[in-house]
Amino acid sequence: MATDIMTRDDVTALVIAAKKRKKLSWEGIAEEVGMSPIWTHMVATGMGAAPKEKAEILGRLLDLPEAAVAELQECPSKDWNRDIPTDPCIYRLYEIAGVFGPSFKAMVHEKFGDGIMSAIDFDMSVSRVEDPKGDRVKVEMTGKFLAYKAW
Amino acid sequence: MATDIMTRDDVTALVIAAKKRKKLSWEGIAEEVGMSPIWTHMVATGMGAAPKEKAEILGRLLDLPEAAVAELQECPSKDWNRDIPTDPCIYRLYEIAGVFGPSFKAMVHEKFGDGIMSAIDFDMSVSRVEDPKGDRVKVEMTGKFLAYKAW
Amino acid sequence: MATDIMTRDDVTALVIAAKKRKKLSWEGIAEEVGMSPIWTHMVATGMGAAPKEKAEILGRLLDLPEAAVAELQECPSKDWNRDIPTDPCIYRLYEIAGVFGPSFKAMVHEKFGDGIMSAIDFDMSVSRVEDPKGDRVKVEMTGKFLAYKAW
Amino acid sequence: MATDIMTRDDVTALVIAAKKRKKLSWEGIAEEVGMSPIWTHMVATGMGAAPKEKAEILGRLLDLPEAAVAELQECPSKDWNRDIPTDPCIYRLYEIAGVFGPSFKAMVHEKFGDGIMSAIDFDMSVSRVEDPKGDRVKVEMTGKFLAYKAW
Amino acid sequence: MATDIMTRDDVTALVIAAKKRKKLSWEGIAEEVGMSPIWTHMVATGMGAAPKEKAEILGRLLDLPEAAVAELQECPSKDWNRDIPTDPCIYRLYEIAGVFGPSFKAMVHEKFGDGIMSAIDFDMSVSRVEDPKGDRVKVEMTGKFLAYKAW
Amino acid sequence: MATDIMTRDDVTALVIAAKKRKKLSWEGIAEEVGMSPIWTHMVATGMGAAPKEKAEILGRLLDLPEAAVAELQECPSKDWNRDIPTDPCIYRLYEIAGVFGPSFKAMVHEKFGDGIMSAIDFDMSVSRVEDPKGDRVKVEMTGKFLAYKAW
Amino acid sequence: MATDIMTRDDVTALVIAAKKRKKLSWEGIAEEVGMSPIWTHMVATGMGAAPKEKAEILGRLLDLPEAAVAELQECPSKDWNRDIPTDPCIYRLYEIAGVFGPSFKAMVHEKFGDGIMSAIDFDMSVSRVEDPKGDRVKVEMTGKFLAYKAW
Amino acid sequence: MATDIMTRDDVTALVIAAKKRKKLSWEGIAEEVGMSPIWTHMVATGMGAAPKEKAEILGRLLDLPEAAVAELQECPSKDWNRDIPTDPCIYRLYEIAGVFGPSFKAMVHEKFGDGIMSAIDFDMSVSRVEDPKGDRVKVEMTGKFLAYKAW
Amino acid sequence: MATDIMTRDDVTALVIAAKKRKKLSWEGIAEEVGMSPIWTHMVATGMGAAPKEKAEILGRLLDLPEAAVAELQECPSKDWNRDIPTDPCIYRLYEIAGVFGPSFKAMVHEKFGDGIMSAIDFDMSVSRVEDPKGDRVKVEMTGKFLAYKAW
Amino acid sequence: MATDIMTRDDVTALVIAAKKRKKLSWEGIAEEVGMSPIWTHMVATGMGAAPKEKAEILGRLLDLPEAAVAELQECPSKDWNRDIPTDPCIYRLYEIAGVFGPSFKAMVHEKFGDGIMSAIDFDMSVSRVEDPKGDRVKVEMTGKFLAYKAW
The missing domain is CATH 3.30.1160.10 (Cyanate lyase, C-terminal domain)
Structure with missing residues (x-):
């Protein structure tokens, strides 16, 4: 069923694709955003909500569509694997x-x-x-x- | 069946009992041992092997029997709960x-x-x-x- | 191996036995302790540390030995069943x-x-x-x- | 295989998309529905059956198709994660x-x-x-x- | 550590031992108690609280000590195996x-x-x-x- | 990869869609089939094989394609969730x-x-x-x- | 708490000890009992109930006490490990x-x-x-x- | 992403579809292949590698494409459910x-x-x-x- | 949602398809790459990052697109099944x-x-x-x- | 219940205690037994059956009682933890x-x-x-x- 929802996973995929295409590093992205690299990575990959201003910087830097910028400001479900990861x-x-x-x-x-x-x-x-x-x-x-x- | 084995859990119980009886802190014990508090706690409670010299200081400080001092120098099985703890x-x-x-x-x-x-x-x-x-x-x-x- | 340690489970068993023997209710115990019934039950059965004064009231009320009163003041390991209970x-x-x-x-x-x-x-x-x-x-x-x- | 079934998950996705598009809050939706916010959220996101009248209000408010309004009145399978969630x-x-x-x-x-x-x-x-x-x-x-x- | 507590498991063991020794059936016990066999078995083996009068009949019938009769009246923790049993x-x-x-x-x-x-x-x-x-x-x-x- | 197989889940989806569209009840369907409601529901939703004659009644009643009527006669894999369900x-x-x-x-x-x-x-x-x-x-x-x- | 109950595990331990002491094989025991070796082993180690006559032969052959012979005739809880065994x-x-x-x-x-x-x-x-x-x-x-x- | 790989599951689906369409039995297929029914079923549904000659007979009998016949000769990953199945x-x-x-x-x-x-x-x-x-x-x-x- | 990301699983699928199409062995591929067969298989199927030079050899040998060659140089998430595999x-x-x-x-x-x-x-x-x-x-x-x- | 059984775990405990008391190494024990260190350790700690001659050497070397020497020759249940160990x-x-x-x-x-x-x-x-x-x-x-x- 087609809907107009962009999920947080969709946003994460867009973020990672843009980072590769533009050959950016997380440290570089964080510097642009004006926050620490850990916080920036966490929010950009779906484990936290970004304030409006930070979401918009990410959007400009990574050419994200408006719906993605809006989604970055939502409080995500911070699900992590309760089985201990093997990586x-x-x-x-x-x-x-x-x-x-x-x-x-x-x-x-x-x-x-x-x-x-x-x-x-x-x-x-x-x-x-x-x-x-x-x-x-x-x-x-x-x-x-x-x-x-x-x- | 009675044996002459002192297990690592027995040693840990002796350590904790002596620490309470003598009203010591982990920081104080670590200072006597000449190592950091985390390392000292870890070894004294069964997650690591102590060098002979450090085991003997622990033994004197906590009135441990000779078998306990020997056991502290063995390489323990560092088992931890693979289910995520709830504490x-x-x-x-x-x-x-x-x-x-x-x-x-x-x-x-x-x-x-x-x-x-x-x-x-x-x-x-x-x-x-x-x-x-x-x-x-x-x-x-x-x-x-x-x-x-x-x- | 005999030790001089009284575990938190031992204290809980003593508390429940005394409560039955003296025909007390948790509400009644809480009133004596001067705290709420939930907090009082939680601390008395091993899910929290009691301030010294509260531990001593519990000790007098339930005829607990000194080692039990001391143990009530320790920070317990608040382990609960990570499998959903069936009761x-x-x-x-x-x-x-x-x-x-x-x-x-x-x-x-x-x-x-x-x-x-x-x-x-x-x-x-x-x-x-x-x-x-x-x-x-x-x-x-x-x-x-x-x-x-x-x- | 194409069928004419709209699942409850489809309805939930429609509800969330409409809420974002129309910039509504759950409190606001609940007020329109005339029920509490918790009950309204629960039913609108698939954990309960709505009476016909309430389903129709939700349908009008959120522009839901008729099949979605009908589905909201079905008794759903209230499945929740029996592993303790990590959010x-x-x-x-x-x-x-x-x-x-x-x-x-x-x-x-x-x-x-x-x-x-x-x-x-x-x-x-x-x-x-x-x-x-x-x-x-x-x-x-x-x-x-x-x-x-x-x- | 010796205590004066009789646990519910202790009571169940006493009940089963007495039933064998006296060559009783659950149907016979239930008839004496004046309740159904399922309810009687469930309560006598620790999955429910008995009213005072029924606990006392069970006590007389099975020669239970007073502490066991009291324990039968407590609300037990009705724990059952959340893994599907293999019997x-x-x-x-x-x-x-x-x-x-x-x-x-x-x-x-x-x-x-x-x-x-x-x-x-x-x-x-x-x-x-x-x-x-x-x-x-x-x-x-x-x-x-x-x-x-x-x- | 496109194949000519209709799975049992496909059949179940068709059955439920037809039941809604035709506003039938399970009791009504069972009466037509000439069997009990529980057996009829179980077979129609994939937990048992229907005799040829019963499958054909279901097919006529619910407008099922021939492949679905054939599939209803196969012995299904009666998989159920070995974790206890939460509904x-x-x-x-x-x-x-x-x-x-x-x-x-x-x-x-x-x-x-x-x-x-x-x-x-x-x-x-x-x-x-x-x-x-x-x-x-x-x-x-x-x-x-x-x-x-x-x- | 001392009781007069002999559990099925106690009986199994007695059986295995007697088999070793008397240097018997399961085939030999089965021949005495007049049943197949698999059935005999299964019943003698707690996975089935023995008819009175067979229990008594086992009792005589393995010097079991009367309580063990009685226990062999009870319907045991046939619990096996629902996790796949590693032996x-x-x-x-x-x-x-x-x-x-x-x-x-x-x-x-x-x-x-x-x-x-x-x-x-x-x-x-x-x-x-x-x-x-x-x-x-x-x-x-x-x-x-x-x-x-x-x- | 489109690839030219036919997975073993694709082959199994083709096999089952052809067997239904041609109204064959496993015993009949096995006879043509010249092997036992259990071995034939196991290999045809992805739990073993077929020798070239046997794979080709299966291919002719069930109208399988060349890629499927090749895949039948690969050593598959014989994954089975380590949770005990409920069928x-x-x-x-x-x-x-x-x-x-x-x-x-x-x-x-x-x-x-x-x-x-x-x-x-x-x-x-x-x-x-x-x-x-x-x-x-x-x-x-x-x-x-x-x-x-x-x- | 369409993106320009090629995942590591996509790369693995391309690698296995090319290996079959070109009838190569892992030993042969490893020889071309100039590394051991185990290391080569591991990296080519997604359990490690390849140095640029090795990734390019793999790309030429297996006709991989540029995005796949780039992906082979990324540090993958080395996830393996924490349940013991059944193959x-x-x-x-x-x-x-x-x-x-x-x-x-x-x-x-x-x-x-x-x-x-x-x-x-x-x-x-x-x-x-x-x-x-x-x-x-x-x-x-x-x-x-x-x-x-x-x- | 007292029995005359010495379990394999009892034997392992005796072996480890004797090794410490006599300050032996596994390499030294293996040399005496005339087998490799891995095999010797495995059999001596309960994961395999020893031939009579090897069991008797172990018995003499480690002062094991006759029942332990007999137990070493039994085929043990080689149970290992199907959850991946954390040591x-x-x-x-x-x-x-x-x-x-x-x-x-x-x-x-x-x-x-x-x-x-x-x-x-x-x-x-x-x-x-x-x-x-x-x-x-x-x-x-x-x-x-x-x-x-x-x-």
């Missing part, structure tokens, strides 16, 4: 969460008490650190601490 | 890996090419960052980049 | 989340934008509403809205 | 059911005896509560208590 | 639900509209029907129809 | 099998010995029973008892 | 069912029509066939054909 | 493997030692056995015994 | 990992200490070894040892 | 099977035709290869090729 690059993040997660939890409770690090009021960056024994990937994250309410 | 504090790490994992992968490939961030040649820290809008949990990780071999 | 009374909560969850999400985004209702900075109550066609269970919840950070 | 906004409802579900069950049995809160003879609302420490999402539900029959 | 006798019930379930749903909606057959306000019996081609098992169930509320 | 109307059948299944098994063995109720040599009906406290759904099933062979 | 010897049976199952189904329907081979009114044998290219395992099964009832 | 006719094979598998394993080890019955060097037949109490399905299999290597 | 040829690799994996781990730790064999800095070959008792498949792998970092 | 050292073997498995299958079929590498008539070794860029783990396996039978 080796992403899997290692889960192995880290599995092996080091209990130690992370112990540190959070020792420093803050009962509560969590927010995954919503949250930011993250990835950078390259030179090292004579082999360069390293550096990941930095901060998330607001949220204490359990008692009532 | 809210640990779950958020998986939600981050789910929501931001594809963006992490895009950054790694853009900066390094086809390969991964090692979860073995890897380190991690957790700290508290003061913030007037609510203090934040900060997580820093570095892992060696490993490129896929071509042959 | 019909609890299952209905999941059926509600399944059938009405997308409508809930649409309302949250329409009223607040991209973000979530916190399950940490959160409270909840259950009450009985008389109704000539059959009394009703009333559930009220409030949770802080958390907006996704952009950076 | 963070919906996931928090399940985390609440997991962490607080046993306390909910204890309250229901303490106030009513052996039985359940119906998820069928049930209503629900979502509203925004202003709060100087950050506005809160408020959820209210009532469901008829059903006692287990003994025979 | 061939029980599996066939699920195969029937799988093969004939959609036909059952079509009949309910055709006769009643949008709603369900209650599994709470529900009764069931099993009997033997003589048949020259081989005797048949007959199952009869009735459950109250519950219509979806519109609000 | 509330069908789910309740599984909840009944879960909560009351062990009691059903106990009755079968008490009345017949080791064996099962057949789900193949089996029949079932659904009817409406008036009741001043709310009408009830009545389900009746009989299945041949099959004893385990000993050899 | 290579048993796994191959499932691989055969997976690879050749659809061909088996096609043959059954071609020779009998819509129905199944009973797994209840069923027998099976395993034997060794000499072959110069390597001896072969031979498995023979027969099960009663059951036709789907139409009503 | 009742095939399910019974798994129930047999579940209930009788441990007895099968005991017989293999008693007669041959540590090893398995091959599912590769394997053959199987299905036949109809007349029986006054109801005809029976007979299944015969032989597989080469493979002993575990010690080195 | 018998591949399944045996998993059975080996299951049965012999713990012995592999013991050897690695005995020879190297706590760490792993890399699956990234890794190579592998498959060859045929003649043997009078039946030819054998030989698999050789080497992977860099990675020691757990302590910090 | 990083073992997981990498599965990642290799996932990423390189299809390439392995292509090589086997190109060199041998339709069939598999046996995991039963199979051997394996692990060794350390010095390398200036970091030492490597080398794994070698051979398994008999088994061709699919046609009949």
Whole structure:
């Protein structure tokens, strides 16, 4: 059945095609948008809503149709695979969460008490650190601490 | 059937009991051991092997029997739950890996090419960052980049 | 292997046994503790950490040993069954989340934008509403809205 | 194979497209329909059957074809994902059911005896509560208590 | 850790042991209790709460200790295996639900509209029907129809 | 790739479309076919093979093409979802099998010995029973008892 | 809690211990019992009920206590692992069912029509066939054909 | 994207369509091919590679295009559903493997030692056995015994 | 929605079609590319990124369009089935990992200490070894040892 | 219930305890037994049956009781976790099977035709290869090729 809906997956496909055609990098796109590369990639590939102004920059930069620019501003369904992914690059993040997660939890409770690090009021960056024994990937994250309410 | 084996779970139980009895913190234990708090917690609770010297410090600090000190030096089976855990504090790490994992992968490939961030040649820290809008949990990780071999 | 650890499950068993022996209700216990019945039940059965003062009231009321009172103040591992439970009374909560969850999400985004209702900075109550066609269970919840950070 | 069937998913797609095109809100649609926003969203997106009169209002408001108006009156298969969803906004409802579900069950049995809160003879609302420490999402539900029959 | 709690599983084990020792049948026990065999078996093996009077008859009949008689009156957690069981006798019930379930749903909606057959306000019996081609098992169930509320 | 095969799902879609277009009920169709409503619905929607004569009545009644009438006579793959379905109307059948299944098994063995109720040599009906406290759904099933062979 | 119940698993453990101690083979036990080896093994290890006479022979042969002989006559819960087992010897049976199952189904329907081979009114044998290219395992099964009832 | 590949599923669909159109039986096809019905069905529906000569007979008999005849000679990916299928006719094979598998394993080890019955060097037949109490399905299999290597 | 994206799956389909059409073997393709057959197959079917020069050789050899040659140089998402595959040829690799994996781990730790064999800095070959008792498949792998970092 | 059975897990625990107490290595044990280290570890930890002579050497070397020596000669149930293990050292073997498995299958079929590498008539070794860029783990396996039978 033909409809006039452009889904978020359609937008993501348009974004990736334009990025290849124009030989852009995510860092370059992020600089144009004026946001960090992780946030920019996440929003451009369907895991977050862009403010109007940022959606319009993406639209101009990537020649997106108006419907795609509108769709970028919708709150998407942030579905991710609840089975642990097998792509080796992403899997290692889960192995880290599995092996080091209990130690992370112990540190959070020792420093803050009962509560969590927010995954919503949250930011993250990835950078390259030179090292004579082999360069390293550096990941930095901060998330607001949220204490359990008692009532 | 009675045996003379002390399992790693037995050692972990002894460690946690001694830490409570002696009112120690993980940061304090780590300082005595001369290693980081995350590494110290991980090894003391069964996710890694301790060098002989570090195992002996843990043994003295926590009054562990000789068999426990020996067990701490064995390479454990680092089993973690392949179902995503439900404890809210640990779950958020998986939600981050789910929501931001594809963006992490895009950054790694853009900066390094086809390969991964090692979860073995890897380190991690957790700290508290003061913030007037609510203090934040900060997580820093570095892992060696490993490129896929071509042959 | 004998240890001096009292686990959280041991504390829960002691709490339930004392409640039966003393013929107390959760509402009655909550009133003594000075907190709501849901919070009191949750903490007393191992899903949250009690402030020292509240743990001590629970200890006096239920004749708990000192180790149990200490354990009530620890941040527990809040593990719940990631398979949807089959007990019909609890299952209905999941059926509600399944059938009405997308409508809930649409309302949250329409009223607040991209973000979530916190399950940490959160409270909840259950009450009985008389109704000539059959009394009703009333559930009220409030949770802080958390907006996704952009950076 | 071409058939003259319009599925419920087709109707949902038409509804969402029309809502965007006409820049309507769910609250606005609900007001026109004369029902609550949650019920209206649920029925319009395929989780319930609409009475003839309500289906026709939806049809006029959203320019739906006659087949769609007829389909809205059919009893749909209310399938929801029995794996816990990963979208963070919906996931928090399940985390609440997991962490607080046993306390909910204890309250229901303490106030009513052996039985359940119906998820069928049930209503629900979502509203925004202003709060100087950050506005809160408020959820209210009532469901008829059903006692287990003994025979 | 020793406690004074008798769990529901303990009660079930006592019930089955007494039934064997006294060479009773479920039909005979049900007759003494004055209820149907299905209800009696279900309650005596932990899937429902017994009224005080019925619990006491079961106690006298099966020589149960006082704590067991009290436990029979508690609202149990009616946990059943959400994986389809493999015991061939029980599996066939699920195969029937799988093969004939959609036909059952079509009949309910055709006769009643949008709603369900209650599994709470529900009764069931099993009997033997003589048949020259081989005797048949007959199952009869009735459950109250519950219509979806519109609000 | 175009082929001359009409699958069973194609036939089911044709059946449902014709039923709507001609405003028939399952009871009405069954009466024409001269079989029970449950059997008729099951066969017409792909869970069983129809004898030639019954397939031809269905074909005439619903204007099915010859290929569909032929396909109705094939033995279908009776696949059903081995995950328990979430549609509330069908789910309740599984909840009944879960909560009351062990009691059903106990009755079968008490009345017949080791064996099962057949789900193949089996029949079932659904009817409406008036009741001043709310009408009830009545389900009746009989299945041949099959004893385990000993050899 | 101490009870006077001997479970079926206890009986199986007794059977296997006695078989080793007395250096018996399953073929030898079956000959004493006067039944086939497969049936004898199945019943003696908890997958079926033995007639009184056969249970008593097993009891005498294996020095089982009276409670075990009684338990052998009960209808057991024939639970098997619904996850496909990994033991290579048993796994191959499932691989055969997976690879050749659809061909088996096609043959059954071609020779009998819509129905199944009973797994209840069923027998099976395993034997060794000499072959110069390597001896072969031979498995023979027969099960009663059951036709789907139409009503 | 259009390609010149004919997949194995395309071939299977062509085979089944031709078999219906020409009103052939699997026994008849197998006779023409000069192989057993089970092997013929398995290879013709994508679970094995056919030798050139047999593929060509199938091609002539069923009017298959050249690309299909070539595809029949490829080694297919023999994927089968690792979840136990629910079609009742095939399910019974798994129930047999579940209930009788441990007895099968005991017989293999008693007669041959540590090893398995091959599912590769394997053959199987299905036949109809007349029986006054109801005809029976007979299944015969032989597989080469493979002993575990010690080195 | 039409886009100008050629996915990796499209490239794989083109590769396999060309290989059949040109009657090439993987060994022959690998020789042209100047790399090992395993690496060549892996990259050509979407499990790795090819250096520009190798992608261009593949393009010329298999008449791939320019977009496919570009796609071969992208870092793919190396997704593999986290459920153990059922194809018998591949399944045996998993059975080996299951049965012999713990012995592999013991050897690695005995020879190297706590760490792993890399699956990234890794190579592998498959060859045929003649043997009078039946030819054998030989698999050789080497992977860099990675020691757990302590910090 | 006390029995005279020593399970295979009991034997494994005895073996590991004796190895630690006597400070033996698997290579040293294997040399005494006169077999390879992988085979020796596998049999000594419960994944295979030992010939009488080898079991007796193990018994003398590790001071095992007579019942353990007898148990080592039984054919064990070689159960392994059908969920992919999370221990990083073992997981990498599965990642290799996932990423390189299809390439392995292509090589086997190109060199041998339709069939598999046996995991039963199979051997394996692990060794350390010095390398200036970091030492490597080398794994070698051979398994008999088994061709699919046609009949």
